[in-house]
Amino acid sequence: MSGPDLRRAAAARAVDLVTDGMRLGIGTGSTANAFIQLLGARVRDGLDVIGVPTSEATRTACEAEGIRLTSLEECPELDLTVDGADELDSQLRLIKGGGGALLREKIVAHASRRMVVIADAAKHVQTLGAFPLPIEVNLFGFGATFKAVQRAVEAAGCSGELALRKASGGQPYVTDGGHAIVDARLQAIHDPETLSAALWAVPGVVEHGLFLGLATAAILAEARGDEAVVTVLGSP
Numbered sequence: 001m002s003g004p005d006l007r008r009a010a011a012a013r014a015v016d017l018v019t020d021g022m023r024l025g026i027g028t029g030s031t032a033n034a035f036i037q038l039l040g041a042r043v044r045d046g047l048d049v050i051g052v053p054t055s056e057a058t059r060t061a062c063e064a065e066g067i068r069l070t071s072l073e074e075c076p077e078l079d080l081t082v083d084g085a086d087e088l089d090s091q092l093r094l095i096k097g098g099g100g101a102l103l104r105e106k107i108v109a110h111a112s113r114r115m116v117v118i119a120d121a122a123k124h125v126q127t128l129g130a131f132p133l134p135i136e137v138n139l140f141g142f143g144a145t146f147k148a149v150q151r152a153v154e155a156a157g158c159s160g161e162l163a164l165r166k167a168s169g170g171q172p173y174v175t176d177g178g179h180a181i182v183d184a185r186l187q188a189i190h191d192p193e194t195l196s197a198a199l200w201a202v203p204g205v206v207e208h209g210l211f212l213g214l215a216t217a218a219i220l221a222e223a224r225g226d227e228a229v230v231t232v233l234g235s236p
Contacts, residue, residue: 003120004034007084009221009228010118011035014082017116017236020048023075025108026062027083028055028101031118035082040065052078054108055101056176072111081112085119086131086209088218092117092234093192097134097209100165100175106207109214116236117215121222124233128192129158132183134165134209135199139172139180145204146182152202153184156195160186179206 011034018024018039026036036058043049043066050068052075053059062069083105087095094117096102109115137145142164150162165173165181172180189195192210199208217234 006120006221006223006228007031007034007118008038009230010120010219011038013219013230013232014116014118015039015042017080018042018047018049022049022080023078024049024051025078025081025083025112025115026051026053026058026067027081027105028058029084029099031084031120032058032082033061035118036061036065036067040067043067050075052108054083054104055099058101072107076111078108078112079114081109081115082118083109083115085117085123085218087123087125087128088117088119088215089125089128090233092215092218093128094211094215095128095131095133095209096211097136097181098131100134100173100181102134102209103136103175103177103179103207106211106214109211114216114236115214117218119218119220121220121231124218124220127188127190129186129189132185133189135182135184135205136175136177136179136207137182138204138206139178141204142180145202148202149182149184149199149205152198153186153195156198157191158186158189158195160184177206
């Protein structure tokens, strides 16, 4: 049972939550892409929904599947957001942003009545932090912001290496919003709420990848023999 099979199994359960007339937030990443493909099939069979994409890559994928799209300006309240996660714990606290779309993902999640995470069960951890925490920062004053982020991380009781994310050509990675990303390799985040508050206090930090109090459920798929077994945390 491969990773793509597990992502598709989790996505299939999430697609079952979608009903006619829904306003959807549509996430970014490989698991979200599996959801987009399955949602597109249902749309072509007559399902009437409208979606808000969380990245330009998601917009392109949705358009290829024939999914009708809008914006939060035109549709500021959403019924459901379906998105992946890089890590999640049993309290449905998440690390997101490995794909670089954390700012738009969090804005869309906040606009939604429900947020359902779909993931390989291996993403479910006891303590967040093994996956590097993305921190989106303004390019203006980057050096000063980087040092302030380091101090904030230490003040929140965390330690580890911080690094500017690079694109494939070696240049700084730039988000859809025109910002840089600092990846904090902290190994363990024992108090996500304290770290979140410390990062928000740094001028120049645009967003960070701790999603706290946003997810209402997680759909997790794991391999058992040749089958994918899906479990649900929370209330989808």
